[in-house]
Amino acid sequence: MMRGTLVLLVLAGALAQGGCAVSCGATPERLASLRRGMSYDETAAVMGCPGGLVTDRSPLTGEFAIVEWSGPASRVFSWTQIDFLDGKLLSYSTGRRGAL
Numbered sequence: 001m002m003r004g005t006l007v008l009l010v011l012a013g014a015l016a017q018g019g020c021a022v023s024c025g026a027t028p029e030r031l032a033s034l035r036r037g038m039s040y041d042e043t044a045a046v047m048g049c050p051g052g053l054v055t056d057r058s059p060l061t062g063e064f065a066i067v068e069w070s071g072p073a074s075r076v077f078s079w080t081q082i083d084f085l086d087g088k089l090l091s092y093s094t095g096r097r098g099a100l
Contacts (some may be wrong), residue, residue, distance in 0.1 A: 023048045023049075024047065024048040024049035024069070024070075025047065025048065025049070025069045025070040025071035025072075025075055025080075026047065026069050026070065026071035026072040026078075026079075026080035026094065027071060027072050028072055030046050030047055030048070030072075031072060031080065031092065031094075033046050034046060034082070034089060034092060035089070036088075036089055036090065036091070037088050037089060038088065038089040039087060039088060039089075040058075040059035040060060040067070040084055040087055040089075042089075043067075043082060043084075043089050047069050049069070050067075051067040051068055051069045051082070052067065052068050052069075053065070053066075053067060053068075054066040054067065054068050054081060059084035059087055060087060061087075062086050062087050063085075063086075064083070064084070064085050065083075065084045066081050066082070066083050066084070067081070067082050067084065068080065068081045068082075069082070072094060073094075073096075076097070077096055077097050077098065078094060078095065078096050078097065079094065079095055079096075079097060080092055080093070080094045081093050081094075081095075
C-alpha cells in the first residue's frame with residue numbers, strides 16, 4: 001500500500017509541474033486580453049508569470065523596458081515581447097526562435 005501511495009504522489013507532482021509550465025506564457029486568448037496602458041503587474045497577471053527582462057531596465061523603473069514570455073505558438077520555439085514605457089504596456093510582438 002505504501003508503494004502505491006508513493007507512486008501516486010510522484011505522478012501528482014509531475015502533473016502539477018506540467019500544469020505550472022502551461023499556466024505561464026502567451027496564448028492567443030491572453031494576447032487578446034492585453035490592453036495598451038496596462039501596468040506591468042496587470043500584464044504579468046494576464047500572462048501567468050513575471051516573464052524575463054530583455055532590456056537592462058525593468059518596467060518598474062518607469063523607463064522603456066522589454067519583457068519576454070514564451071509562446072503563443074510553441075513554448076519552446078516562439079516568444080512574445082512586450083514593450084513598456086513609463087511602466088505601462090505600449091505594444092507587443094511575437095516571433096519564432098532559431099533559424100527560419
